[in-house]
Amino acid sequence: MKVRGVSVYRAALGAMKEGAAHAVLVVQVETDAGISGAGEIGLAYGTGGRGAVEVLLELARGHVIGRDPFRTEQIFDQMRRKTFWGHVPGPIFGAAISALDQALWDIKGKALGQPIHVLLGGACRQSLRIYCNGWYRSLGAPEAYAEAARSVVARGFDAMKFDPMKLNREGHSAYPDRRIERGHERLAIARVAAVREAVGPDVDILVEMHGNMWPMDSIHFGKQVAAYDPFFLEEVADAEDADAARQVAEGTGLPIAAGERLCTTIEFRRFFELRAISVAQPDMGIAGGFTGVRAIAALAHAYGVYVQPHNCGGPISTAACVQLSFAIPNFLIQEVFPVWPEDDRLALVDDPYERRIKDGQIALPDRPGLGVELNADYLAHCERMQA
CATH class of the missing domain: 3.30.390.10 (Enolase-like, N-terminal domain)
Structure with a gap:
């Protein structure tokens, strides 16, 4: 062939x-x-x-x-x-x-x-724990975050991620430019507090920061949200700066996740050697597909680092993440955008994994290859x- x-x-x-x-x-x-x-x-x-x-x-x-x-x-x-x-x-x-x-x-x-997870060595689990992303679009007030978070839990998820600094009070894009304005920081902290109160102590909240701040501000913010028990803080500094990530980890005492913009095992190795992150987030669509990300996951395993494949695209990306996540022993949790209300991207394939989520889990797939077919x-x- x-x-x-x-x-x-x-x-x-x-x-x-x-x-x-x-x-x-x-x-x-x-x-x-x-x-x-x-x-x-x-x-x-x-x-x-x-x-x-x-x-x-x-x-x-x-x-x-x-x-x-x-x-x-x-x-x-x-x-x-x-x-x-x-x-x-x-x-x-x-x-x-x-x-x-x-x-x-x-x-x-x-x-x-055979499914790809079989070719990668076989399944390490029967289902994947999923966290919901994309649920907080255009929200402004902390109360609106609380209401939306409750709806995520009502759909069966026990974990959700959001960037509390991404949007201003009107719900428009307002990423910090390294130095966060204190009023915006207070709004972000209020959003985290509102979500934690809304979902209770048994639902994990994952706090995204998109690499928009430097360590001083990330540490200041992280210390204040630590009271709300975040599962991890994500991209707490410039994406390639392992030393800065380690500084924030030490300064806040919180688990740090990073890696969605890194492309090779060598780039990840620096983060692992410095013990800068607890969760590696290689993207199946930029870090080498199955061949590249499998190697990154193996290296992470050697350093006691969990893997959560980054996923923010179309249904083929989700399918690739799902297949890999089933096959690696140090998998932690999988990112999925269950709904894209603005467009029809899920129609790219015949049976998207986004629609197979039940009670916050995806069951072990048995269709060959990625488990989806292009439409x-x-x-x-x-x-x-x-x-």
Whole structure:
């Protein structure tokens, strides 16, 4: 079996309530045996998605088309080491490699009639604990956060994440610029307090910070929210600054999570060596797909660090995260956006995992490959680019 073609589909979606627009980028790798695989570029938001598409198509022409899709380790290594810039890929180059790797693993699973988690060594659990993200869009007052948090619990979740500083009092985007204004900080703390009071002590609340502050402000904020028992604080400093993350961990005494913008084992190694984080968050769509993130998870295991794959894109991203999370022993919890009220991205596949969540859990999947199939009717309306 050989790869015969690679296509990328761009699903341009409308702006979200806070104003940010998404464009889900899905790759389809086809073989001469009639088996195709899917992957997702982990750049559905922010800047750089189209750049990753161009890199992906170039990689496909030079290193994937004409190759045996079962040779994922060799193809991954050559995409990294035979391309010069792939040695230090960064998110754009890394996203291209990741999407191709996911698709190749999907092909392997389908060809063998097995879910990818079986190919990775087999399931370590029967279900995944899920935390809900995306539930606090456009909210302003702490009371509104409390009401929305109660609705999350009513849907069966026992864990939820939110950035209490992301929005201003009117519910519009207002990220801090390193130094947080004290009035905004008080509002953020009030939101955390309101959510904790609303959900009670048995529901985990995960506090996102998006790397927008430096250690002094993160420590000041973290000390005040520590009373509300956060499960962890996420991205407490610049994304690549392991020393700063360690400083905040020591200054607050709270577990720190980070890594969604890191791309290689070497970048993560610095965080592990410094004991800067308790939870690693590699993104399946930028950190090397199954081949890359499996290695990161193994390294994290050696340092006693949990893994929570980052997931904020389309349903192929979720499927990849789910398959990996079942197969690693140091899995902690899985991020999912169960609902995207602004768009129809879940229609990209036939049976999205987002709709399989029951009582805050996803059961062990048994369909081959990623466990989802691309919807050809949906792809027909997307922009298509081919290698």
